[in-house]
Amino acid sequence: MSAADWGLLLSAFVASFVECVEALTIVLAMGVTRGWRAALAGTGAALVALAAITAVAGTALLRFVSPAVLQLVIGGLLLTFGLQWLRKAVLRAAGRKSLHDEAAEYEAQTRAGRSAPASTLFGFDAFGFVVSFKAVLLEGVEVVFIVVTFGVNAHNLPLAAVGGAAASVAVLAAGLLLHRPLSVVPENTLKYVVGLMLTTFGTFWSLEGLSTIVGGGSGTTWPGGDWALVGLLAGWALWSRVLIGLLRVPSDEIQSPVPSVGVAP
């Protein structure tokens, strides 16, 4: 494998890993508080739904939608996901938002699981099933977007899929072994890096897709072609550091707990 292949594999693995850790935390909390039957059924149903969505939507998109429209839509969604991650990362680094703590998230989910009323859905505990289903589906869709984007961009979708699948297996294995959330993972740093990557690819693809659709061309519109990705990544890294510096909480305000800007963890 070439260095570029290793880079693709590692990028898809890291980005997918962070998403899987979040899903694992919620499924674990539901398993402990609402029973493993509902949590695992919700997880299984979400994986089936995810496979179906990917197969149907992927086939339909590849067959009926032009590559430029695909670039615009997937790029736009990636840009939205990436900026949301980057926003939280910048606010955390500037001291404007408390650091994401997987153990605290697990506690919050556990509390919610204990206080939710009992009712059944398809013969399973409704709360445990629905919360697990939603968590795995939401994080899973993001993994699919990441794998598709990285894979198509590097012209090696199977290798990106291996990276995403390896991340899922690694998180699952760690969860089964430890039986607790993976709070030792440097999640805030990983999220910052993944936010930068998603924002970079999202900026590149959405604007290229739009420009190609309107212009009717088929070639790369970015100056420097694919090398523009390197410039965009450097630009976003630099701009995020500038924003962290500008928005940093003044040292005389730091005695009190970290002020929140009113966003979810």
Added chain:
Amino acid sequence: MNALRSVWGVLVDLVVGDDPKIAGAVVVVLGVALVMSLAGVAAPVVVVGGALLVAATFGVVLAVDVRRSVSRRGD
């Protein structure tokens, strides 16, 4: 009906997340880039200009977040 509402909720959660400002900013930037393209601006200028606009809009969104949190604490 409830199932449709749930699916819609999941989709909104996925795309908009917990901050509608980001999704709104992306729509605005792509809209401006579309107008530039339709006006005949050269493609490299559209993509580079669009990227700079995304960065500027992102800075504004963060400034709004921080300003709101500061004014809330000042209330």
